[in-house]
Amino acid sequence: MANLTESDAHASHEASTKILCLSALGMVFGDIGTSPLYTLKTVLDLTEGTLDRGALLGSLSLIIWTLVLVTWIKYVNFAMRVDNDGEGGILALMSLLGIKLQPRPFIVAIGLIGAALIYGDGAITPAISVLSALEGLSTITPAFDAYVLPLAVIILVALFSVQCKGTARIGNIFGPVMILWFLALAAMGIWGVVQHPSVLLAINPIYGLRYLLTHGTNGFFILGGVFLCVTGAEALYADMGHFGARPIRLVWSGIVFPSLVINYAGQTALILDGASPTDNMFYKLCPEQLLMPLVILATLATIIASQAIITGAFSMTKQAIQLGWLPRLEIKQTSARGYGQIYVSVVNWLLMIVTVGITIGFKKSDNLASAYGIAVSATMLATSVLLYIAMREVWKWGFIRAFIVASIFIIVDTCFFLANLSKFFDGGYVPILLAALIYGVMFVWHRGMEAVSERVREELVPMDVFMTQIQKADVPRVQGTAIFLTRTEQNVPPVMVWHVRKNHVLHQQVLILKVKTVSMPWTNDDKQLTFREVAHGVWRGTASYGFMERPDIPRLLKQAEAAGCPIDLNDMTYYIGHETIIPWEDDKSLPRWMEAIFAFMQRNSLHLSDYFQLPPDEVVEIGRQVSI
Numbered sequence: 001m002a003n004l005t006e007s008d009a010h011a012s013h014e015a016s017t018k019i020l021c022l023s024a025l026g027m028v029f030g031d032i033g034t035s036p037l038y039t040l041k042t043v044l045d046l047t048e049g050t051l052d053r054g055a056l057l058g059s060l061s062l063i064i065w066t067l068v069l070v071t072w073i074k075y076v077n078f079a080m081r082v083d084n085d086g087e088g089g090i091l092a093l094m095s096l097l098g099i100k101l102q103p104r105p106f107i108v109a110i111g112l113i114g115a116a117l118i119y120g121d122g123a124i125t126p127a128i129s130v131l132s133a134l135e136g137l138s139t140i141t142p143a144f145d146a147y148v149l150p151l152a153v154i155i156l157v158a159l160f161s162v163q164c165k166g167t168a169r170i171g172n173i174f175g176p177v178m179i180l181w182f183l184a185l186a187a188m189g190i191w192g193v194v195q196h197p198s199v200l201l202a203i204n205p206i207y208g209l210r211y212l213l214t215h216g217t218n219g220f221f222i223l224g225g226v227f228l229c230v231t232g233a234e235a236l237y238a239d240m241g242h243f244g245a246r247p248i249r250l251v252w253s254g255i256v257f258p259s260l261v262i263n264y265a266g267q268t269a270l271i272l273d274g275a276s277p278t279d280n281m282f283y284k285l286c287p288e289q290l291l292m293p294l295v296i297l298a299t300l301a302t303i304i305a306s307q308a309i310i311t312g313a314f315s316m317t318k319q320a321i322q323l324g325w326l327p328r329l330e331i332k333q334t335s336a337r338g339y340g341q342i343y344v345s346v347v348n349w350l351l352m353i354v355t356v357g358i359t360i361g362f363k364k365s366d367n368l369a370s371a372y373g374i375a376v377s378a379t380m381l382a383t384s385v386l387l388y389i390a391m392r393e394v395w396k397w398g399f400i401r402a403f404i405v406a407s408i409f410i411i412v413d414t415c416f417f418l419a420n421l422s423k424f425f426d427g428g429y430v431p432i433l434l435a436a437l438i439y440g441v442m443f444v445w446h447r448g449m450e451a452v453s454e455r456v457r458e459e460l461v462p463m464d465v466f467m468t469q470i471q472k473a474d475v476p477r478v479q480g481t482a483i484f485l486t487r488t489e490q491n492v493p494p495v496m497v498w499h500v501r502k503n504h505v506l507h508q509q510v511l512i513l514k515v516k517t518v519s520m521p522w523t524n525d526d527k528q529l530t531f532r533e534v535a536h537g538v539w540r541g542t543a544s545y546g547f548m549e550r551p552d553i554p555r556l557l558k559q560a561e562a563a564g565c566p567i568d569l570n571d572m573t574y575y576i577g578h579e580t581i582i583p584w585e586d587d588k589s590l591p592r593w594m595e596a597i598f599a600f601m602q603r604n605s606l607h608l609s610d611y612f613q614l615p616p617d618e619v620v621e622i623g624r625q626v627s628i
């Protein structure tokens with residue numbers, strides 16, 4: 001019987017792994033999986049002079065070994081071993097190293113810059129992917145040229161418009177579509193390799209190194225095109241919390257990597273066999289009678305890749321809000337089955353405007369390739385720096401060992417970043433400007449919230465002093481429970497002081513509740529709420545939420561009642577403060593421009609009662625002015 005049970009458990013585990021592998025194939029590998037549409041084409045455009053056999057094999061070798069070094073070794077084998085309670089990505093890594101282990105502002109800054117850069121390139125990914133797929137129509141007949149851009153805009157607008165419905169329904173078809181896509185990549189690649197089998201010599205890294213060493217500055221700047229083959233690698237790490245490390249590793253090594261390599265080899269083989277390098281080699285691999293189905297499949301694959309980018313932007317926004325680096329925004333849960341299925345309206349429409357604007361502005365995937373890669377390469381460089389710190393502090397590696405391994409990653413990422421930097425004036429400034437804008441918003445919001453907290457602390461009254469005052473004033477204690485939300489760890493919240501001063505009463509049961517975000521994605525239910533009695537009938541509690549969780553105060557208070565805190569869930573009133581920001585000229589005040597931006601964001605952020613999911617008819621809001 002025991003053996004049967006173990007066998008059943010093993011079978012269940014294997015079935016679960018297969019499902020996760022299928023889901024990961026659809027949601028994680030869309031971006032990197034559609035890179036064959038434009039990567040080799042961009043590399044060939046950057047190559048100056050005659051494309052001889054050595055140049056072609058060298059370019060292919062650089063692509064193959066970039067996939068190996070950056071994606072397989074750095075992300076799959078190293079980065080995915082550093083998780084923050086199962087979650088990955090640069091914000092989770094920043095939270096682990098810069099907040100959880102030890103508060104360090106410079107690590108927080110690196111993480112936030114990396115996150116902002118991901119937003120910047122995230123707007124370009126849907127544009128270049130969808131345009132690249134639809135440009136296959138021109139391969140069928142040049143008459144389709146005029147329709148590529150309008151169709152791309154229509155598809156992108158439609159994609160962003162359906163986000164509010166959630167991806168739970170269409171997500172089920174992502175995996176099967178991507179399986180078909182990677183099978184098509186492999187099949188076309190094999191056909192191409194058969195035309196010129198010697199192309200497989202490019203597996204030898206000597207060809208790539210020789211190309212770099214013998215082609216001067218052009219050999220270096222071609223890395224900007226080569227880098228496009230790994231622009232989706234960051235997603236492997238960022239989505240680790242949704243699917244687990246093992247399914248992602250299995251899918252990468254068993255399906256994605258072999259399919260990508262053989263397709264790039266097939267494209268290169270056609271040129272070695274005499275095809276014109278000015279043609280779109282990806283579509284040249286396909287028989288003419290199957291071109292239209294391939295264009296449709298490629299469009300579906302790029303839509304899936306774009307969907308993954310959009311979903312990632314929602315998830316990253318949620319993390320940034322919880323960590324206190326973005327204003328409170330409305331986050332809609334679109335599926336009860338998956339906690340990661342969320343929708344952030346403001347992010348969705350802003351991303352759509354930018355993406356469609358970029359599509360119309362650049363018009364062709366060739367032009368977009370010039371803008372693509374700078375932000376992602378900078379993010380990867382930031383990740384490598386954080387990985388060195390993780391090697392030293394999480395894995396406890398010695399200095400020499402950590403320095404050697406991390407130096408390899410940092411040198412490779414620096415080369416790619418510098419090569420991509422040459423694209424700056426050709427459009428690369430677009431993601432950099434977007435990233436700078438997003439980082440500026442995060443910095444101003446965080447600095448403003450710190451200034452508000454500092455002003456509030458100056459007006460705090462100690463609990464013992466306050467209780468003495470209300471006893472001397474003979475303030476009556478009325479029936480019921482009052483919940484005062486506060487930012488402070490101790491003392492009396494200003495909202496509570498104002499309530500007693502104006503209403504001349506205090507409830508029999510009072511709970512002063514501070515909500516804080518911890519540097520882990522999820523919290524255990526038994527550790528989510530702590531409380532203690534600080535005066536007669538007055539309790540102080542702390543509600544802890546992970547940066548992937550959405551606060552739900554009414555649900556949490558049921559735990560407090562069950563744990564012995566004498567609160568009456570049927571007779572509760574929530575008291576929250578609403579600050580109006582006004583400038584204050586002193587040495588500690590914020591610059592006027594920063595105060596104005598923060599005040600605008602504060603006025604338009606999600607209301608506290610909505611953010612904490614408080615019942616509207618049980619909330620009393622007390623407004624006051626705060627000078628910063």
